[in-house]
Amino acid sequence: MQNFTFCNPVKIVFGKGTIANLNELIDPKAKILLTYGGGSIKKNGVYRQVRAALKKRKVVEFGGIEPNPTYETCMKAVRLGRKEKINFLLAVGGGSVLDGSKFIAAAISYKGKDPWEIVKSYGQVVKSAISMGTVLTLPATGSEMNAFGVISRLSTTEKLAFGSPHTYPKFSILDPQTTYSLDKKQLRNGIVDTFVHVAEQYATVDLNTALQDKYAEAVFKTLVEIAPAVMSGKKDYDARANFMWCATQALCGLLSCGVKGDWSTHGIGHEITAFFGLAHAETLAIVLPAMWKYEIKNKGAKLAKLAENVYGVKKGSTKQKAAAAIEHTVKFFHSVGMPTSLKAYGITLKDAEKVVNRFADRGSILGENKDIDPKAVRKILRLGL
Amino acid sequence: MQNFTFCNPVKIVFGKGTIANLNELIDPKAKILLTYGGGSIKKNGVYRQVRAALKKRKVVEFGGIEPNPTYETCMKAVRLGRKEKINFLLAVGGGSVLDGSKFIAAAISYKGKDPWEIVKSYGQVVKSAISMGTVLTLPATGSEMNAFGVISRLSTTEKLAFGSPHTYPKFSILDPQTTYSLDKKQLRNGIVDTFVHVAEQYATVDLNTALQDKYAEAVFKTLVEIAPAVMSGKKDYDARANFMWCATQALCGLLSCGVKGDWSTHGIGHEITAFFGLAHAETLAIVLPAMWKYEIKNKGAKLAKLAENVYGVKKGSTKQKAAAAIEHTVKFFHSVGMPTSLKAYGITLKDAEKVVNRFADRGSILGENKDIDPKAVRKILRLGL
Numbered sequence: 001m002q003n004f005t006f007c008n009p010v011k012i013v014f015g016k017g018t019i020a021n022l023n024e025l026i027d028p029k030a031k032i033l034l035t036y037g038g039g040s041i042k043k044n045g046v047y048r049q050v051r052a053a054l055k056k057r058k059v060v061e062f063g064g065i066e067p068n069p070t071y072e073t074c075m076k077a078v079r080l081g082r083k084e085k086i087n088f089l090l091a092v093g094g095g096s097v098l099d100g101s102k103f104i105a106a107a108i109s110y111k112g113k114d115p116w117e118i119v120k121s122y123g124q125v126v127k128s129a130i131s132m133g134t135v136l137t138l139p140a141t142g143s144e145m146n147a148f149g150v151i152s153r154l155s156t157t158e159k160l161a162f163g164s165p166h167t168y169p170k171f172s173i174l175d176p177q178t179t180y181s182l183d184k185k186q187l188r189n190g191i192v193d194t195f196v197h198v199a200e201q202y203a204t205v206d207l208n209t210a211l212q213d214k215y216a217e218a219v220f221k222t223l224v225e226i227a228p229a230v231m232s233g234k235k236d237y238d239a240r241a242n243f244m245w246c247a248t249q250a251l252c253g254l255l256s257c258g259v260k261g262d263w264s265t266h267g268i269g270h271e272i273t274a275f276f277g278l279a280h281a282e283t284l285a286i287v288l289p290a291m292w293k294y295e296i297k298n299k300g301a302k303l304a305k306l307a308e309n310v311y312g313v314k315k316g317s318t319k320q321k322a323a324a325a326i327e328h329t330v331k332f333f334h335s336v337g338m339p340t341s342l343k344a345y346g347i348t349l350k351d352a353e354k355v356v357n358r359f360a361d362r363g364s365i366l367g368e369n370k371d372i373d374p375k376a377v378r379k380i381l382r383l384g385l
Numbered sequence: 386m387q388n389f390t391f392c393n394p395v396k397i398v399f400g401k402g403t404i405a406n407l408n409e410l411i412d413p414k415a416k417i418l419l420t421y422g423g424g425s426i427k428k429n430g431v432y433r434q435v436r437a438a439l440k441k442r443k444v445v446e447f448g449g450i451e452p453n454p455t456y457e458t459c460m461k462a463v464r465l466g467r468k469e470k471i472n473f474l475l476a477v478g479g480g481s482v483l484d485g486s487k488f489i490a491a492a493i494s495y496k497g498k499d500p501w502e503i504v505k506s507y508g509q510v511v512k513s514a515i516s517m518g519t520v521l522t523l524p525a526t527g528s529e530m531n532a533f534g535v536i537s538r539l540s541t542t543e544k545l546a547f548g549s550p551h552t553y554p555k556f557s558i559l560d561p562q563t564t565y566s567l568d569k570k571q572l573r574n575g576i577v578d579t580f581v582h583v584a585e586q587y588a589t590v591d592l593n594t595a596l597q598d599k600y601a602e603a604v605f606k607t608l609v610e611i612a613p614a615v616m617s618g619k620k621d622y623d624a625r626a627n628f629m630w631c632a633t634q635a636l637c638g639l640l641s642c643g644v645k646g647d648w649s650t651h652g653i654g655h656e657i658t659a660f661f662g663l664a665h666a667e668t669l670a671i672v673l674p675a676m677w678k679y680e681i682k683n684k685g686a687k688l689a690k691l692a693e694n695v696y697g698v699k700k701g702s703t704k705q706k707a708a709a710a711i712e713h714t715v716k717f718f719h720s721v722g723m724p725t726s727l728k729a730y731g732i733t734l735k736d737a738e739k740v741v742n743r744f745a746d747r748g749s750i751l752g753e754n755k756d757i758d759p760k761a762v763r764k765i766l767r768l769g770l
Contacts, residue, residue: 001626003400008393014643015388208623210610211630214603222596238593241386245596245642254639257630258399 001209001258008253010145011171014245016237018175019046019135022053022090025171026133030088032059033081033130035101037093039063044181046137050092060084065093068273068280069100071116071153078107078115081130089132091169094186095141095193098134099149102167105130109166119151119162126164133171137178139244140190140281142197142251144172152274159274161266174248176240187230188336189281190247195223195332196265196284197250203292203302204262204368213305216255219246220310224332231336264366265291268377271355276347285338290384292326294376298369342385352381386594386643393638395530396556399630401622403560404431404520407438407475410556411518415473417444418466418515420486422478424448429566431522435477445469450478453658453665454485456501456538463492463500466515474517476554479571480526480578483519484534487552490515494551504536504547511549518556522563524629525575525666527582527636529557537659544659546651559633561625572615573721574666575632580608580717581650581669582635588677588687589647589753598690601640604631605695609717616721649751650676653762656740661732670723675769677711679761683754727770737766 013021026032032054041047051059062077081089081104089108091101106129107115117125136144143149148163182190202216223246229239249255268291269283292299296319304321307313311328313321330340339345342352359366359374366372372380398406411417419435426432436444447462466474466489474493476486491514492500502510521529528534533548567575587601608631614624634640653676654668677684681704688707692698696713698706715725724730727737744751744759751757757765 001400001623001630003403005396005398007396011390011392013390015386018388208627210623210627211603211607211634214606215600218596218599218603221599225595238386238595241643242593242595245386249596257397258626 001207002260004257006253006257008145008168010169010252012145012174012248013171014174015241016175016177018173019049020053022050022135022173023055023057025173026088026090030131031084031086032057032088032090033077033084033086033104034059034061034090034092035065035077035097035104036061036063036091037065037067037097040181041092041137044137044178046092046135046178050090050135060086065097065100067096068150068152068159069096069103071103071119071151072155074100074103074107074151075115077104081108087130089130090135091132092135092137094136094138095143098136098143098169099141099151101132101134102129102143102147102149103151103162105132106164106167116153119153119160121162122160123162123164123167126166129164129166132167132169133173134169135173135178136244138182138186138190139179139247140193142194142248144169144174145248145252148251150270157274159270161270174244176237176244179240179244180235184231184233184337185279187233188338189279191223191227191230191243191336192281192285192333192338194247194250195220195329196281196288198255199288200262200265201255201259203299203306205260205298206301207258207260209258212255212257212259217306217309219250219255220306222246224310227332227336260368262368264372267364267366268355268380271358272347275354276345276351278345282339282345285333285340286342286384287380289326289330289340290380292329293383294380295367296322296326298371340384342381349382349385353378355381386592387645389642391638391642393530393553395554395637397530397559397633398556399559400626401560401562403558404434405438407435407520407558408440408442410558411473411475415516416469416471417442417473417475418462418469418471418489419444419446419475419477420450420462420482420489421446421448421476422450422452422482425566426477426522429522429563431477431520431563435475435520445471450482450485452481453535453537453544454481454488456488456504456536457540459485459488459492459536460500462489466493472515474515475520476517477520477522479521479523480528483521483528483554484526484536486517486519487514487528487532487534488536488547490517491549491552501538504538504545506547508547508549508552511551514549514551517552517554518558519554520558520563521629523567523571523575524564524632525578527579527633529554529559530633530637533636535655542659544655546655559629561622561629564625564629565620569616569618569722570664572618573723574664575628576608576612576615576721577666577670577718577723579632579635580605580714581666581673583640584673585647585650586640586644588684588691590645590683591686592643592645594643597640597642597644602691602694604635604640605691607631609695612717612721645753647753649757652749652751653740653765656743657732660739661730661736663730667724667730670718670725671727671769672765674711674715674725675765677714678768679765680752681707681711683756725769727766734767734770738763740766
């Protein structure tokens with residue numbers, strides 16, 4: 001086990017009707033900027049619940065944070081927040097709204113010249129941020145219980161992650177009932193996103209992290225168990241609650257304790273989104289199985305454990321079990337209606353070369369063994385064709 | 386799943402050589418009260434490491450906090466701390482030192498008449514506490530990552546738990562190497578304590594908490610796997626690291642999310658310690674199997690899951706599997722050298738009547754179904770004879 005530091009101060013308020021607790025979670029004197037996305041919270045009743053809970057507080061609103069939140073949109077909110085002298089940010093929505101709001105919270109406080117430095121420095125330049133709380137409506141990214149955000153910049157076709165101890169939400173309200181209005185694509189994306197978050201922390205070099213590995217398997221198994229009930233679209237409270245808690249747990253830092261993370265699937269996936277506009281989870285479902293095929297020697301032992309402990313594969317050699325883990329995972333993605341190939345989106349190998357070039361330009365090398373260079377990225381994309 | 390709130394702000398600094406980080410974790414201006422136990426930290430090198438890390442800081446020391454820390458001893462530290470105007474408490478040792486120090490931290494700040502009110506009110510009266518950090522040397526109680534303490538009062542033969550949001554440690558340093566000097570009784574007690582903490586949150590009414598149940602099973606399975614390596618007494622770093630992380634995870638609040646806890650084994654166990662002086666884990670190992678036998682109808686479904694998912698019992702009815710879970714658990718306790726009967730300590734049923742009378746006097750009823758009344762306690766103690 002590697003040495004590690006773990007500290008996650010986010011207060012999670014979980015369950016039915018918990019949006020009603022909002023008012024007592026925010027300083028009575030706070031001047032609030034309420035951020036949200038494309039307006040679904042106005043259709044599904046969440047906006048109404050939030051405003052009712054906030055009573056007669058003065059609230060400035062900023063809507064229109066898009067999926068894969070852009071620097072360009074977020075900077076409008078930064079200017080509004082500065083003008084209105086807000087000192088609390090309430091993000092209501094899915095991971096994109098939360099990620100964008102973390103950037104807004106840091107950028108409003110930022111004293112440097114260009115707030116894009118926040119993203120370019122991976123959050124290193126962040127010295128403070130406006131306090132922030134969230135009401136989550138889409139289980140997927142885990143943003144509600146971590147300090148990370150991913151921001152896209154249209155002008156440069158970039159999509160980059162950042163994080164800082166200052167960008168943890170103070171609280172996150174998780175009412176599983178808010179997920180009832182999600183469509184099948186959103187549910188499918190959330191399940192796959194959660195699965196791949198766990199995979200990046202599990203299918204890596206074995207460092208004798210017995211408990212963390214079993215925790216990861218617990219999330220995998222729960223996802224596989226509940227996926228049919230979630231995808232049925234029915235208002236099944238327990239299935240939605242377990243799904244929501246899985247998504248939060250998958251990226252709250254707990255599964256990373258003492259572990260050497262991979263994150264190459266995310267690295268490549270972000271570029272596919274940046275160039276071709278696929279949803280985050282759609283890219284992950286293409287890259288993960290391809291990455292595992294490419295890395296089957298290095299990841300074989302862990303993938304065999306995945307096959308045994310999650311999919312119940314008891315027979316075969318380590319190599320056969322590892323191959324079975326990939327097959328079962330692809331089947332699982334298909335079972336929730338998720339494609340696993342570039343072709344499904346009309347992307348050719350020639351198109352994908354843009355992604356390879358991006359890594360070549362940056363000189364960045366990915367993976368827990370630092371062996372995913374641009375040539376390896378090309379091979380992986382070919383396997384994901 | 387029940388609604389829940391989860392927030393655990395403790396910073397965990399885990400791994401080899403991490404005591405060296407101590408200085409940077411404490412405000413340079415802090416006036417420190419260093420608390421410890423019977424002096425084992427002076428024999429095993431931990432004291433030397435702590436003092437070396439603190440460099441030339443001014444430190445007031447208070448040693449002699451006993452196992453099952455007493456109000457009487459802790460109040461001496463409270464008087465010393467007030468006299469020396471300390472504003473940071475550094476607890477170095479096992480759960481007893483940490484629990485005692487939480488009480489000391491709250492009592493130094495307490496404005497009420499009698500600090501015993503802190504315990505009597507289950508922490509409700511605590512409005513502030515001196516900041517505190519810990520260096521853990523004995524994996525068992527989980528005190529390093531929660532807000533709880535258990536304090537005994539000699540003058541009234543009481544042993545009671547308390548907790549407050551103000552008594553979370555700011556940080557806890559966990560270096561698995563500090564456990565190398567523990568004797569077999571301490572290791573055995575730590576393993577059983579951890580196991581029973583998980584059991585109180587798992588073997589209870591099924592509320593469809595799929596992930597939390599699997600997390601609990603993950604701790605159980607890890608404990609069963611690593612126990613032989615831990616009990617061998619060898620300096621097996623990974624076994625000790627996994628043990629230490631299991632003990633912390635078992636009582637950090639995560640396994641309780643959305644769950645209806647039992648805690649009747651702890652309630653009865655505390656009284657056995659109060660009257661007969663057994664170590665905490667020794668009492669738990671007697672009461673848990675007896676409690677499960679008594680509650681086999683109510684707990685049957687969960688115990689059957691324990692048998693299946695932890696002990697690999699695949700055949701038999703739910704009832705048979707539940708019985709097998711109890712048998713396997715008793716065998717596991719015996720495998721680490723832990724007795725599971727009152728008789729092993731020379732305690733008769735007549736002696737145990739004191740415990741029954743204590744519950745009768747208090748009128749307290751225990752268990753997740755509120756069905757463990759004094760009569761039930763008597764039956765359970767008979768099953769634990």
